């Protein structure tokens with residue numbers, strides 16, 4: 595099992611949701627708990643809703659890799675990782691099960707209380723590493739876990755351009771400057787678009803605005 599000690603000045607404030615992206619649960623479990631894999635995670639939720647606690651959240655797991663969010667870099671320092679069993683885009687991406695959502699709900703409720711985690715800090719891997727990651731992807735339904743990340747957003751001006759909106763969503767400035775297309779695709783995944791392209795249509799801009807301010 596790979597892990598590091600958390601530094602005292604790095605508080606846990608995020609939850610990062612992933613999918614395993616592997617052919618089956620056994621392979622995912624093996625990889626996430628092996629020393630040789632260079633990855634690890636705190637929780638794994640199988641398709642039938644079983645929650646495996648692989649690492650105590652007081653330790654740092656290696657799930658997010660190179661990552662940034664708002665002004666934070668190295669999101670592993672600040673986060674708890676949850677993997678949902680799903681073959682992913684590479685091996686046959688499927689809908690998540692109701693048992694997975696139900697267990698995820700319970701787990702998030704418990705972690706939010708224990709670590710004082712706010713709704714706005716429940717993130718996707720594709721948010722914190724949009725240039726590299728697609729998970730949990732467009733089939734993950736945020737409304738199933740009753741989280742509204744943007745409920746406290748306030749409008750500060752009349753017109754926002756796409757860069758403003760990506761910044762309000764939470765992307766790190768580096769990603770907006772260098773990987774704008776991937777940021778747009780990450781937003782579309784989070785809004786459960788069926789077709790994930792970097793195009794910016796009027797409908798998308800309206801949807802994105804409504805996501806941020808409603």
Ligand SMILES: [Zn+2]
Nearest residue numbers: 612613719729
């Ligand atoms: Zn991931």
